[in-house]
C-alpha cells in the first residue's frame with residue numbers, strides 16, 4: 001500500500017508496448033463499488049474472498065504482461081502458488097513513504113501504528129516471494145529496469161534481481177546459484193575477463209570472453225604496477241567502448257579491475273562477478289574502485305559504478321575456510337549497520353553464507369549508497385571498523401591479515417570507542433565462532449596503528465571522523481575520538 005504499484009505498473013507496461021491491469025480496478029468493476037465502500041459495507045473477510053477470486057483469475061489468464069496486485073493479495077494461500085511462472089516485482093518502500101502516500105485514505109491505513117505493524121508483518125512474505133526488488137518506483141527508473149526484469153527469465157531458476165540506484169548510475173544486481181557457467185550475460189558485446197590466478201583456474205573458462213588476464217591472488221597484488229599490466233593487456237586484446245570488462249574474483253580483483261575499467265580510454269563498462277563472501281556481501285556494489293599505495297590503503301581510486309553485478313553464491317563452495325571467515329566480518333559489520341532482521345539473524349547464528357544472506361547484505365549496502373554515493377554522510381556508516389582496519393593493513397604491508405580479518409579487529413576497536421562493552425563482547429564471540437581473530441598480533445605496535453589512522457584517506461581538516469555504534473541499526477558517522485581513547489581501544493585489542 002502506497003508503494004506506487006499503479007504508476008510503476010503503467011511505466012513497465014508502456015515500456016513493453018502494453019497496458020497494465022490493476023487488480024483493485026478490476027475488482028471495483030466487478031463489485032460495482034470502490035474498495036473502501038465494499039470494505040465498509042461487507043467487511044475485510046468478504047473483501048478478501050472477492051479479491052482472491054479476481055487475482056487468481058488474472059494470474060491464471062493474464063490479460064496484460066504487467067499486473068499490479070493489491071498489497072494484501074499475496075496473503076492468500078490460493079494466490080501464492082499462482083505467482084510461480086510470473087516475475088514478481090516488489091516495490092520496496094519504507095514505512096514513512098508508504099504512510100505519506102496511503103495514510104488516512106485506505107481502510108487499513110487509518111491508524112499509523114496498525115499500518116506499521118501490518119507492513120512489518122507482511123515484509124518477510126513480500127521478501128520471500130519477490131523475484132526482483134525495486135526501491136525506487138518512479139516511472140523513469142521502472143522503465144529503465146524493464147530489460148533487466150525481462151532478462152531474469154533467462155537466468156538460472158531462483159535468481160533474484162535487485163535494481164541498484166546511485167547518483168551516477170543504475171544497474172541490475174543478479175544473485176543466483178549457478179549464474180557462473182550458465183551462459184547468462186548481463187551485457188551484450190565483447191567481454192574481457194580480469195581475474196586472479198586462483199579464480200581464473202577455477203572459473204575462468206566458465207565465463208564467455210574474448211580475452212582473459214589473471215593477476216596474482218591476494219591484497220599484495222592490488223597495486224598500480226598490477227593495474228598498469230592489466231590496462232596494457234586490455235589494450236593488446238583490443239577492448240573498446242563497445243566491449244566491457246568482467247571482474248571475476250574477490251574484492252581485490254573487483255577493486256582493481258573496476259579501477260582499470262574506469263580509467264581505460266577514460267571509462268568502459270565493468271560487470272562485477274564476485275566470488276568471495278567479502279565481494280558478494282559488500283565490495284561488488286557501490287562503485288568504489290582502486291588500488292593500494294605503500295603509503296595507504298585504497299589511496300588511488302575512482303568511483304565507477306558497475307554496469308551489472310552477477311553474484312553466484314555457489315562459487316563460495318571452493319573458497320578456503322579462512323577466506324569465508326573473512327567475509328563474515330563484513331557480514332557482521334553490515335548487520336550492525338542494518339539492525340532489524342539481519343542483525344537478529346546474524347546474532348542468532350542461524351545465518352548461512354547463501355543467497356538470502358547475500359541479498360540481505362547487498363540490499364543494506366545499496367540502500368546506503370543510493371542515499372549517498374560519494375561518502376558525504378550516510379555512506380560513511382559503511383566505514384564502520386575500517387579506520388583501524390585500514391591502519392592495521394597499511395602498517396603490516398597488506399600481508400599480515402586478510403582485509404576481513406582486519407575489519408573484525410577494527411569492529412572491536414569501534415565498539416570500544418562506542419562505549420558498548422556488551423555488544424563488543426557479543427561481536428567478539430561472533431567473530432571467534434566464525435574463525436576470525438579477536439586479538440591483535442602482539443608483534444604489532446599499537447602506537448603505529450594509531451599513527452596510521454591519522455593518514456586515513458577519509459581525514460578532513462586534519463581530523464579522522466569515526467563511525468560509531470549507538471545500537472545495531474543506529475550507526476553515527478563523523479564522530480570525534482580523542483587520541484587517548486583511540487590508543488586505549490587499540491591497546492585493548494592486544495589484551496582481548
Ligand SMILES: NC(=O)c1ccc[n+]([C@@H]2O[C@H](COP(=O)([O-])OP(=O)(O)OC[C@H]3O[C@@H](n4cnc5c(N)ncnc54)[C@H](O)[C@@H]3O)[C@@H](O)[C@H]2O)c1
Nearest residue numbers: 198217218250251252253275276278283288315318319403
Ligand atoms: N570497493 C569496496 O567497496 C570494498 C568493500 C570491501 C572490501 N573491499 C576490498 O576487497 C578486498 C578484499 O577482498 P577479498 O576478501 O574478496 O579478497 P581477495 O580478492 O584477495 O580474495 C581472497 C582470496 O580468495 C581467492 N578466491 C576468490 N574467490 C575464490 C573462490 N570462489 N574459490 C576459491 N578461492 C577464491 C582469491 O584468489 C584470493 O586468494 C580488499 O582489497 C578490500 O579493500 C572493497
